[in-house]
Amino acid sequence: MSEGLIDLTWWKLAIGAALVVALAVVTHLGRLGLSRDLLIAATRMVIQLAIIGFVLETLFAVAALHWVALMAIVMLLLAGREVMSRQKRRMTGGWAFAIGTGSMFISAFAVTIFALAVVIGPAPWYTPQYAIPLLGMLLGNTMTGVALGMDRLTDSTWRQRQVIEGRLMLGQTWSQAIGDLRRDAMRSGMIPIINGMAAAGVVSLPGMMTGQILAGSPPALAVKYQVLVFLLIAVGTGFGTAAAVMAASRRLFDERQRLRLDRIGAQGTQG
Amino acid sequence: MACHTEAGGDGLAAAQDTAASTPAPRRNRLVLGGISVGPLHDVSLEIEPGEIVCISGESGSGKTRLLRAIADLEPHRGEAAIGADRRAAVAAHCWRGWVMLVPAESSWWGDTVLEHFLDPVPGSLAAFGLDEEALDWEISRLSSGEKQRLAVLRALSHEPRALLLDEPTANLDPDLARAVEAWLRDYARRECMPVLWVAHDRGQIERVADRHFAIRGERLEEHPCRRD
Numbered sequence: 001m002s003e004g005l006i007d008l009t010w011w012k013l014a015i016g017a018a019l020v021v022a023l024a025v026v027t028h029l030g031r032l033g034l035s036r037d038l039l040i041a042a043t044r045m046v047i048q049l050a051i052i053g054f055v056l057e058t059l060f061a062v063a064a065l066h067w068v069a070l071m072a073i074v075m076l077l078l079a080g081r082e083v084m085s086r087q088k089r090r091m092t093g094g095w096a097f098a099i100g101t102g103s104m105f106i107s108a109f110a111v112t113i114f115a116l117a118v119v120i121g122p123a124p125w126y127t128p129q130y131a132i133p134l135l136g137m138l139l140g141n142t143m144t145g146v147a148l149g150m151d152r153l154t155d156s157t158w159r160q161r162q163v164i165e166g167r168l169m170l171g172q173t174w175s176q177a178i179g180d181l182r183r184d185a186m187r188s189g190m191i192p193i194i195n196g197m198a199a200a201g202v203v204s205l206p207g208m209m210t211g212q213i214l215a216g217s218p219p220a221l222a223v224k225y226q227v228l229v230f231l232l233i234a235v236g237t238g239f240g241t242a243a244a245v246m247a248a249s250r251r252l253f254d255e256r257q258r259l260r261l262d263r264i265g266a267q268g269t270q271g
Numbered sequence: 272m273a274c275h276t277e278a279g280g281d282g283l284a285a286a287q288d289t290a291a292s293t294p295a296p297r298r299n300r301l302v303l304g305g306i307s308v309g310p311l312h313d314v315s316l317e318i319e320p321g322e323i324v325c326i327s328g329e330s331g332s333g334k335t336r337l338l339r340a341i342a343d344l345e346p347h348r349g350e351a352a353i354g355a356d357r358r359a360a361v362a363a364h365c366w367r368g369w370v371m372l373v374p375a376e377s378s379w380w381g382d383t384v385l386e387h388f389l390d391p392v393p394g395s396l397a398a399f400g401l402d403e404e405a406l407d408w409e410i411s412r413l414s415s416g417e418k419q420r421l422a423v424l425r426a427l428s429h430e431p432r433a434l435l436l437d438e439p440t441a442n443l444d445p446d447l448a449r450a451v452e453a454w455l456r457d458y459a460r461r462e463c464m465p466v467l468w469v470a471h472d473r474g475q476i477e478r479v480a481d482r483h484f485a486i487r488g489e490r491l492e493e494h495p496c497r498r499d
Contacts (some may be wrong), residue, residue, distance in 0.1 A: 165344060166378030170387075170429055171368025180380070256343050257363035 005216055017042070059128045068126045072109070072135055079104055079143040086147040089154045091251060092265045099247045100146050107240030108138040111232050119228065137208065137229055138236045141193060145237035146244045149189030153248050154264050156181045164259050174253040182249050189241035193234050200230065298354035301370065301433045301465040306349030308340040309333040312489035314349070318433070320463035323456065325476045327469070328486030334469045335375070338435045341467070342372040353432050371431035375438045377422030379410045384421055389428040398454040399424060400447050415442045420451065427458070434459070434466045440475065452479050 020042050024035035059067055080101030090096035112135045116122065122130045157164065160181065167177035200206055209226035213219055254260050301318040310333040318324050328334050340347040343363055351358040351370070358366050381387055385406045396405055399420045413421065419442045426434065439455070440448035456479050459466045470476050476483050477496075484491040 162376070162378040163380045166374070167380070168344060168364070169342060169367055169372045169374065170426065171364050171371070171431075173362075173364045254346070258344055258346065 017046075056128070056132065059132065063128055065124075065126050068128050068131055071128075071132060075135060075139055076101060076105060076109070079108075079139045083143055083147040083150065087151050087154060089158055089264045089266060091150075091154065091248065091263055093263070095248075095251055095263070096150070099244055099251065100143075100150065103146055103240045103243035103247065104139060104142050106243055107236045107238075108135065108142040111236040111239070112138050115228070115232050134229070134232075138233060141233045142236045142240040144192055145189035145241040148192070149185045149241040149245045150248050152188045153181060153185035153245055154252075156184060157249075157252055157259075158261060158264060158266075161259065161261060168257065168259065174250075174257040174259075177259075178249050178252065182245055185245045185249075186241055189245070190238060193230075193237045197230055197234065200226070206230070299432045299463055299465060300354060301467070302352045303341060304350045304352075306337065306340055306347060306351070308345065308347035308349075309336040310489055311337055311486070311491075314491055316467075316484075316491070318465035318467060320465055321460045322481045323459055323466045323468055323479050325468045325470050325480035325483045326486065326491070327471050327476060327483070332486040334486060335437055338372055338374075338437055338467065338469060341435055342367050342370060344372070368429060369432040370435065371426045371429065371433070372435040373423050373426045373437065373439060375441060377418050377425075379413075379418070382409060384408050384410065384413070387425050389430070391424055391428045392458070395424050395427065395454070395458075399451055416444075416447070419443065420447075423451070423455070432464065434464060436466060436468045438469055438471065440472075448475070449478075455479070 020038065024039050027033070027038065028035040055071070059071060080097050083100030083104070084090055084096045087096050091099070112131065113125075115134060116125045116131055120130055120134075125131075157178065164177045164181075168174070196206075206226050206229075208229055209222045212222035212225060252260060252263060299320045303314060303316045303318075306314045310331075314337065316324065326334055326337070336345070339345050340349070341351055343351075343358060343366055353366075353369050356366075356369070358370075361369075379387060383406075388406060391406070396403055401417070401420060401424075405417070405421065408417075419439065423436070423439050436455075440451055443451060452475060455466070458464070468479060470479075480496050483494045483496050485494055486492075
């Protein structure tokens with residue numbers, strides 16, 4: 001498959017870097033005020049990818065289950081941290097991290113293992129060349145869904161406290177009182193993947209498929225993989241967001257079904 | 272709502288039959304035991320069926336928080352019961368459906384008034400100076416006075432056993448306020464419903480209260496009422 005692959009030498013990367021530097025110079029001269037961020041982000045990207053490249057090379061060479069599992073857990077924890085940092089008003093007491101990480105664990109992990117064991121079936125099932133990229137794509141997308149869903153839920157609960165309590169006062173259960181907000185939160189978590197699927201191949205060529213084609217894979221096979229990945233991502237994001245939104249909305253009420261906004265930390269300006 | 276299966280209907284009637292055949296109105300006596308919330312400490316009060324108890328106090332004295340605590344909307348110490356039902360023994364949403372709080376500022380989430388209502392009490396719309404078509408009105412077009420009156424009627428349409436009113440006539444002009452007072456007064460008597468009514472207008476308290484308490488520091492202080 002890799003016969004047609006053109007090797008990228010280091011000096012070719014240097015040309016790409018030079019282009020970014022040129023862009024930074026232009027934005028600096030034009031006082032557009034982005035050059036610093038741009039250069040920092042580009043440098044970070046190069047370093048991070050270089051490290052992950054090294055880690056993957058080592059991991060592929062060893063290919064032992066416990067190393068793959070360790071890598072997966074590190075990825076999960078980093079994703080959990082990212083979910084937490086994307087909350088405008090995060091739940092206090094470590095719940096933002098716990099709910100985010102927990103729901104990604106039961107969705108992204110489960111779907112990845114299912115796909116490896118049942119659908120793709122490499123031998124052994126944890127072969128890192130398949131397991132790690134697949135998990136990465138699932139975690140990345142699930143993370144977006146979970147973060148958006150939780151952020152929307154806590155933020156709108158904060159803003160609509162009066163409505164929620166007004167419904168409680170009329171004798172509604174906590175679940176009825178927050179039902180509308182929960183639906184909105186679920187929706188905002190799922191919109192990116194739904195839009196992504198709708199636009200796939202028409203507006204945008206998905207990155208993974210493009211990469212596979214560049215790597216010399218026949219387009220038909222690349223398309224099949226991409227379809228599989230899209231479906232898995234939709235399932236993973238859906239379950240992950242649903243779990244996170246359900247757990248978070250439950251946590252917003254106590255055992256007497258009182259709305260407990262003190263469980264959301266006030267961050268930034270008051271709503 | 273799940274309340275009927277959990278605590279309403281037969282189960283409740285059976286429980287009360289065993290409780291030495293209490294006369295029907297006693298079922299709805301509202302009892303507060305040692306409630307502490309915000310500045311208030313150890314508030315105990317019994318409101319008989321059909322009785323209106325007014326509470327007054329300066330802003331920040333904890334009137335609203337007391338009502339919220341009774342409706343179990345915020346953490347606090349103390350207990351409450353309506354008739355034979357202890358609050359701790361029933362699901363929170365059932366309790367709030369029985370002991371219903373009407374806040375000073377009502378909230379509305381649907382597009383029309385009707386979505387928030389069960390069947391309104393017959394004749395109540397007219398008594399509150401509202402058209403019969405008021406139920407079809409859009410929420411976004413309601414004035415604050417209309418919202419306030421409709422909020423009380425909305426609460427009554429859910430058939431509570433007791434009512435907690437937080438300044439229910441604050442946005443109404445005096446004539447309308449009097450009409451609403453008088454109707455609520457009759458309604459509470461007729462339905463044997465205990466009412467805890469937060470008010471600050473002395474005239475209103477004179478007109479509606481069977482008993483009147485003013486908040487002094489952390490306690491309630493009973494003031495004499497003209498009527499018994």
